[in-house]
Amino acid sequence: MKLTLKIWRQKGPNDKGQMATYPIDGIDGDMSFLEMLDVLNEQLIHKGEEPVAFDHDCREGICGMCSLFINGEAHGPDRGVTTCQLHMRKFDDGDTIYIEPWRAKAFPVIKDLVVDRTAFDRVMAAGGFVSVNTSGNTQDANAIPIAKADADKAFEAATCIGCGACVATCKNSSAMLFVSAKVSQLALLPQGQVEARDRVLNMVKKMDEEGFGNCTNTGACEVECPKEISLDNIARMNREFMKAALCHED
C-alpha cells in the first residue's frame, strides 16, 4: 500500500509547528496505524531525520496512551477502537492521511503529535477517588450488595481509559464525557456516596479551571470514544451537579 502522510511537526512546546508531507510505501493492511508510523520513523532515522514523536504504550487498546487525530477524527475513521487497534486495511492504496495532535488549550503540544494530558490527572485528583480505610481491617468490597443494573452502568463508565478523544473531537474541547464517566462510575456505587457532592462540584470546578470548553450536546464525543462511553453519563453528571450545588452548604 502506497500512502501520502501529512503529519504535524513541532519541535517543542514553543515552536510554531507546521504540517509536513511524507510519502510512504510498502504498508501492509494488517499493520496497525502505529506500526505504520514505526515504519515511517525507521525510514526517517535512516535518512538522518528527526523521527515523528507520538504517544503509545500497551498497543492493545486498554491503556489510553495513544492518541492522534487521523483524517479529521479522533483515533481515525474506525469506531470503538484506539489508534493502536486501528488497522491500515481501513485505508486504501494511494490515500492521503492527515495526522494531527489533539487540539485543546488544556492539552498543549509537547512535541509533534505528543500532547500534555496531565489536566485529566488534575481533574481526577480533585475528586475522582473514594477514600477507604487502609488500617488493616478494610471491608471486603463484595460484602456490599449492589444492584446488577447499577454495577453494569458503573462498569461501563469505568471502561473510560482517559485518552482524551472526547476533548479532541468536541468542537468546544469539552471534557464533559471524561469527567462524567469518572463521576458516574463512583456515583453509581455505594462506596462513592460519602464524597458524592464534593466530588462532582470539585471535579467540574477543576475541569472549568483547566480551560476545557462547555458541552453543547453535539454527541461527537460519544461517537468517537474508543470505549463508547455514553452521553447518559453527561446527563447523570448534570443531575449530580445540580443536586450537589443546590444542597451544598457554603
Add this chain to the structure above:
Amino acid sequence: MSRSVILKSSIVKKYWMALTGLFLCLFLVGHLLGNLQLFAASEEGRRAFNEYGYFMGHNIFIKILSYLTYISILFHAIDGILLTVQNKKARPINYVKNNAGANSSLASRSMAILGSIILIFIVTHMANFWWVVKMSSKQMPLHSIVYTDQKSGMSQDLYITHSGNMLPTAYFESSEMAPAQMKIKNGTEFYSAEGDLLIGEGYKDMHSLVYAFFGHDKTKYGFPENKLALWAVIGYVISMLVLAYHLMHGFASAFQSLGLRHPAYTKLIKGLGTGFAIIIPLLFAIIPIYIYLTK
C-alpha cells in the same frame, strides 16, 4: 448554592441555556396560536384579531409573561455568547482537517450562528411590529371601517369603539372651517376636544398592520404600501428555516443539559423535538406566504 457556582460553572450556564430555551419554546407556541388567527382575513377576523391584540396588551399575566420572554431572550443570547467565547478559547489552534460530519449534525455544530441570525430576526421583527404598535411616537392607526350608505351611495370612515359604537373619523380632522371635534389620547382613547370628555376607546389595527406589511393594500386604513413586501416574506421564511434548524438540536439538547435522559424517554424527547422543530416554524412561515398570495 454559592454565588460563584451560579455564575461561573459551565454546567450551570448550560442549565440557564436549557431553561430559557425551553421557556422560549413555550412562548413560540403561544405566539403561534395568536398568529394563526391571521388566517381569518374577513372583517370579523380583523375585528377578532384586534380585540385579541387589545387583550394581549392589557392583561397583567400576559405582561408578566412578556417581560419573562424579553429576559429569557436576553439571557439566552448573552449566555450563549459567553459560552461560545469560552468554547472558542478552549481550542486556540484548529485542525487542518476535521471530519466533523462523521460524528455530529450540522445543526448541533451551528447553534451560535443560527442563534445570531434568529436574534437579528427578532430585532427586525420587533422594529416592524412591536415598535410600531407599542413604542413609536407616531399614532398607530386605529380600527376603522368604511361605511357606505345603500340609499345615498355616500361613504364615510368610522372608528369602532369597545362599546360597539361608531365614531366618524371626520370628527378627528380639523379643517379651515372648523377645528377638530374630537382627539385621540394615549394611543387608543377617543376624547371630545371641548371639555376633554372620554367618549370611548378604540382598537389598534394590528390585523391591517400585518396585512399591509406582507403586501396587502391597506392605505384606506392608514397604512402605507410596503413595496418590499416580497422581501419581507422571503426574509421571514428564511428566518423560520433557521429557527427550525436551531430547534432541531436545541429542543432535545435542553433536556440533556437538564439531565433529563432515560432510555425510556430519550427517543420520545428527540421525536418531539424534531416534530416541534418542523411544525412550529412551518406554521409560522405559512402565514405571511398566505397573506402575500391573497393580496
